Amino acid sequence: GSSGDGGPAADARITRTMKSEYRSEEGAFYFIDFDACRLRRIGPDGMISAVAGSFSPPSPYPGDLAAHDPGDGQPATEVQLAWPWGFSFGPDGTLYIADQGHGLVRWVDSEGTIYSVAGNHAFAEAPPGRSIIAGVNLLNGEPHDVAVAPDGSVYLIKIYPWLWSTIWRLDLEAETWQCVMGCADLTPCIADIDETFYFKPDARMLLGSPANA
Numbered sequence: 001g002s003s004g005d006g007g008p009a010a011d012a013r014i015t016r017t018m019k020s021e022y023r024s025e026e027g028a029f030y031f032i033d034f035d036a037c038r039l040r041r042i043g044p045d046g047m048i049s050a051v052a053g054s055f056s057p058p059s060p061y062p063g064d065l066a067a068h069d070p071g072d073g074q075p076a077t078e079v080q081l082a083w084p085w086g087f088s089f090g091p092d093g094t095l096y097i098a099d100q101g102h103g104l105v106r107w108v109d110s111e112g113t114i115y116s117v118a119g120n121h122a123f124a125e126a127p128p129g130r131s132i133i134a135g136v137n138l139l140n141g142e143p144h145d146v147a148v149a150p151d152g153s154v155y156l157i158k159i160y161p162w163l164w165s166t167i168w169r170l171d172l173e174a175e176t177w178q179c180v181m182g183c184a185d186l187t188p189c190i191a192d193i194d195e196t197f198y199f200k201p202d203a204r205m206l207l208g209s210p211a212n213a
Helices: none
Strands: 017-023 028-033 038-042 048-052 087-089 095-099 104-108 114-118 142-148 154-160 164-171 176-181 197-199 205-207
Touching: 017 087, 048 095, 048 104, 095 142, 095 154, 104 142
Parallel strands: 087 142
Antiparallel strands: 017 028, 028 038, 038 048, 087 095, 095 104, 104 114, 142 154, 154 164, 164 176, 197 205
C-alpha cells in the first residue's frame, strides 16, 4: 500500500507508478501512484504529498463504476479516483487527470477542487460556468492519458482493450471533441500506444513508446 504523505519522500511507500512529470517552475515531481488511485507530488524540499485521490479505490472492483459518484465539487484529495493512468497540466496550471475507471477526464482547479470535463458518467459535474462534453463515451474506450498542448488544447488517448488506440482533441469552450489520429471507421491506425503522450514546448506531440514504432 501507500503511505507517508506529509513526510520525507524517501520514507514513503508507493505502489506501481505510471505517468510522471517534473515541473521545473515548481521544482516539483508529480507521479501517479496507480494501485493507491492517487496523484502525488514530491516538492523541492523532498516532502511528499497528495494532489488528488483518497487512497481508497472504489469498491467493488471491477464493479459498475458508472453508478459510483465520482465526487465532483469536492477537494481532490478527498475523492475516490478509479485507477488513474495519466495527467497533464495546462498552461494556466489547471490539472487534468485521466480517470479511467470512471470513464472521465477530470479537472482540478487552483483551489484543489475536482470536477469533470468529459465523459458520460451520470453523476459527473462540470466546473462552474462550464458543461461536460457528454458525447465522449469513455466507459467503452478507457481514457488512459491526457496531454495539454502549449495553446491549452486538451488531447485524450482512448484505449480499446487489446485492439487499438485513438487520439482525440477536446474543445472545452465549444464542448465538442474530434478524432485526430487512428479513428477513421475505427480502423486500427495506431497499434497499442504505450498509453502516455506529451507535448514539447514547440507543440510537437510525443507518443510514449508506440508498439508499432
